[in-house]
Amino acid sequence: MSPLDYSLITIAYLFGSISTAIIVCKIMALPDPRSQGSGNPGATNVLRVGGKKPAAITLFGDFIKGLIPVLIAQYLEVTDPTLALVGVAAFLGHLYPVFFHFKGGKGVATMLGVLFGFSWMVGLATAGTWLFVAKVLKVSSLSALVATLLAPFYVWWFIPSQSLIITTAIMTAILYWRHRSNILNMLNGREDKIADKPE
Numbered sequence: 001m002s003p004l005d006y007s008l009i010t011i012a013y014l015f016g017s018i019s020t021a022i023i024v025c026k027i028m029a030l031p032d033p034r035s036q037g038s039g040n041p042g043a044t045n046v047l048r049v050g051g052k053k054p055a056a057i058t059l060f061g062d063f064i065k066g067l068i069p070v071l072i073a074q075y076l077e078v079t080d081p082t083l084a085l086v087g088v089a090a091f092l093g094h095l096y097p098v099f100f101h102f103k104g105g106k107g108v109a110t111m112l113g114v115l116f117g118f119s120w121m122v123g124l125a126t127a128g129t130w131l132f133v134a135k136v137l138k139v140s141s142l143s144a145l146v147a148t149l150l151a152p153f154y155v156w157w158f159i160p161s162q163s164l165i166i167t168t169a170i171m172t173a174i175l176y177w178r179h180r181s182n183i184l185n186m187l188n189g190r191e192d193k194i195a196d197k198p199e
Contacts, residue, residue, distance in 0.1 A: 005082045012069035012086045016093020016110060019100050020061030021046050024054050034103070042105035044140045062109035063116075066090045070117025084167035087114035091171050095178065106178040108144040111171050115151060118164055125154040138193045141182035148172045 021033045021041035030050040033041045037048040043062060047055035066087065073086040094110040096102040112130075116123030130147040134140060152169040155161070176183070 001082060004076070005078060005085075008069065008073050008076070008078065008082065009085050009089045012073075012089035013093040014098070015069055016065045016090035017097035017099045017104075018061075018065065019094075019097055019104060020065070021058045021105065022100060024058050024061065025050060028054050030054060040105055041100075041103075043109055059109050062094060062105065063113040065094055066110040066113025066115075067117045068113075070114055074117065080161045080163040083118070084163040087117065087164075088167055088171065090114060091174075095174070106144075107171070107175050108148070111148060111151075111175060114171070115155075115168070118155065118168075119159045121158045122151070122154045125158070126151045139186070141179055142186060145176065145179060145183070148175050 019041050021043070025031065025033055025046060028050060030046075033039070033045045033049055037045045039045070043055045043059035046058045069090045070083065070087050073083050078086070091107055091110050091114055093104075095104045095107050097104045108130075112123060112126060115126050126147050129150055130143045133146045134143040137143070149172060151172055152165050155165050155168045
């Protein structure tokens with residue numbers, strides 16, 4: 001890889017490390033999402049803690065953390081393996097942010113941003129799957145798990161790049177690991193609905 005490739009990957013990780021949820025809650029004088037609800041600094045928990053507006057801002061911020069580094073890499077016409085690493089770096093930055101003691105969110109919105117950066121068709125297919133499952137079952141974590149499980153197939157269908165397929169599958173596996181408590185809650189019938197408030 002070239003120095004440019006290493007720079008893009010590093011910048012993607014640092015950009016991903018900016019925690020939108022924590023910053024939005026601080027600016028809007030809301031409780032720290034790490035200390036409320038599920039304790040996850042992500043849009044769903046911000047929705048429970050502060051309502052729709054801060055949640056929407058958080059969702060958008062987390063999304064562009066994945067999108068922008070990948071679009072920049074696309075613009076610079078890097079190879080698919082480098083593009084894949086840039087996407088993973090942004091995703092891991094959100095999960096393990098250097099600026100917040102490596103304690104980040106679960107990565108759904110950031111992964112979606114990465115997928116839109118890979119291909120808008122892949123992004124739309126994944127987002128559409130999430131919205132459909134969320135509308136029917138009203139469980140954010142389940143929607144994310146179903147959508148990201150199908151994401152490697154969408155990449156294979158729309159942009160059959162081995163590097164991007166493998167990368168998407170890796171992000172999906174990590175996302176499932178990060179959602180292990182949600183999976184357990186679902187199996188036990190205790191997972192919160194999207195609009196639920198914490199007790």
